Amino acid sequence: MKKIHNFVNGNLSSISKKELPVNDPSTGEEIGKVVMSSIDDFNNVIESSKKSQLEWSNTTPLKRSRILSNYKNLIEKNLNELAEIVSKEHGKTLADAKGSVTRGLEVVEFACGIPHLLKGEFSQNVGTNIDSWSIRQPLGVCAGITPFNFPAMVPMWMYPISIACGNSFILKPSEKDPSCSIRLAELFTEAGLPNGVFNVIHGDKEIVDLILESNEISSVSFVGSTPVAKYIYEKSAKFGKRVQALGGAKNHLIVMPDANIDQAVDGIIGAGYGSAGERCMAISVAVAVGDIADELVGKIQLEAQKLKVAPWTDAESDMGPVISKEHKDKIENYISLGVKEGATLVEDGRNYRIQGYEKGFFVGPTLFDNVTENMKIYKEEIFGPVVCVLRAKNYDEALNLVNNHEFGNGTSIYTSDGEISRHFTTNAKIGMVGVNVPIPVPMAFHSFGGWKQSLFGDHSMHGEEGIRFYTKLKTITSRWPKSIQEGPEFVIPTN
Secondary structure, three states: OEEEOEEEOOEEEOOOOOEEEEEEOOOOEEEEEEEOOOHHHHHHHHHHHHHHHHHHHOOOHHHHHHHHHHHHHHHHHOHHHHHHHHHHHHOOOHHHHHHHHHHHHHHHHHHOOHHHHOOOOEEEEEEOOEEEEEEEEEOOEEEEEOOOOOOOHHHHHHHHHHHHOOOEEEEEOOOOOOHHHHHHHHHHHHOOOOOOOEEEOOOOHHHHHHHHHOOOEEEEEEEOOHHHHHHHHHHHHHOOOEEEEEOOOOEEEEEOOOOOHHHHHHHHHHHHHHHHHOOOOOEEEEEEEHHHHHHHHHHHHHHHHHOOEOOOOOOOOOEOOOOOHHHHHHHHHHHHHHHHHOOEEEEOOOOOOOOOOOOOOOOOOEEEEOOOOOOHHHHOOOOOOEEEEEEEOOHHHHHHHHHHOOEEOEEEEEOOOHHHHHHHHHHOOOOEEEEOOOOOOOOOOOOEOOEEOOEEOOOOEOHHHHHHHOEEEEEEEEEOOOOOOOOOOOOOOOO
16 A cells, blocks of 8 residues: 655655545545645744755756756656656546646746746936846745645746745645646756755645644745635735635636637536536536527537546546545535525536446536526536526626626636627626636736735736745845945935
8 A cells, every 4th residue: 555655855755643544436445545634844944944945045046947958858768657646546538647647747837938028127327327127036935725736737836936035935735636746846856956945745624724824934825725725825915925725616608699609618518528528618608599409409418428538547537536426425415406506407516437347436527507696506616527506688687697706716608709709808707718718717927816805915827927836025225435435325215
């Protein structure tokens, strides 16, 4: 039985004897045990991070960039291995896992440009013979708390940029699929990163609270549910930390009457059921505008029935299991609730069974029609392969649905009308907006983040927002006066 330790100071180690099982979601079988760290483990990680950070911050950005470039090459070389680790512990298809590792790799590529990204600004003669310039300096020790659904990509939204900026970084991954984080840390060490700059600690809420309360940690990055994001934001702020906490989502895809309906259906199928719906950018709500609803629902149902639900080892699998039995039960309870609330259950994914994998955590593609705003299946994040269809009389009604929902992570519109598209991208109160694309996830050189209850804190992730988050700005004003004493000045200088 594989035991998954912490990664501290370049080595696998842990003090605590407490463990939790790690399961293969396809079979339900236990495939490993992950350590649940103690306060002694945490103190070791803090000590390692503090010791390494000062020397690392004094390493030139160009040298840091070269190590990141080595790291990028190693990730590319080991991409298949990393994807298999993700698939085995998470359950998503191998192609999906490879895609997620690649999207994380793009952030590493972005961070390789750190010498340029850290450049400040300079102004000569802001006053008579006085110059002023700004520089960005590292925060110190930073931490990230990441979810189960993207065990490679989401951590790579955080630590490559933080480390490129001169910080040391402590990663607390999900205990449900922890192995990928360890392998990523090993590869970073192989790339030449000094020991202690990147540490990985496993644990539960006890470790999370130690991170939030530690005076040695300057910032916390988080991705997860809204209640936890809000808790992390509030508690971190109480202890003087900089915070970026990404919460839940209920992403709407509006289908206008003039849309290419087949393209819209393909978008809904891929974005709603891909990765078994366990994406913060999954499309969980389709809004049918005007008289296209019956045709849209019929085509979604037809395509959903064609999906192959199977383990990641099946190369033809379109979607795999969900992460755990508890999560499977939660999703199926939401489906039952939707029926009770009066929605029309068009496609039922409950009690899904695959021969030979009867103990796996599979939920089939599920489709609801005639969902209304007051239903819990519309209001709350289900985080599974469940798509709800709402019917809107016109564009204005559809836009109001998007803007009135408490979540503001992502949204899309399918239309052939440029005027409607422009109005939507301008007036949707959402952080990430797509036009005729189902999942508007920004590339690494832009930034990822929602609005409303989907983001707590002032900064989105990666891109230049990430650089600003992981550095503090310093502005210098300088004058080299003549040796002759000019006497004191009592008026604020203005020229």
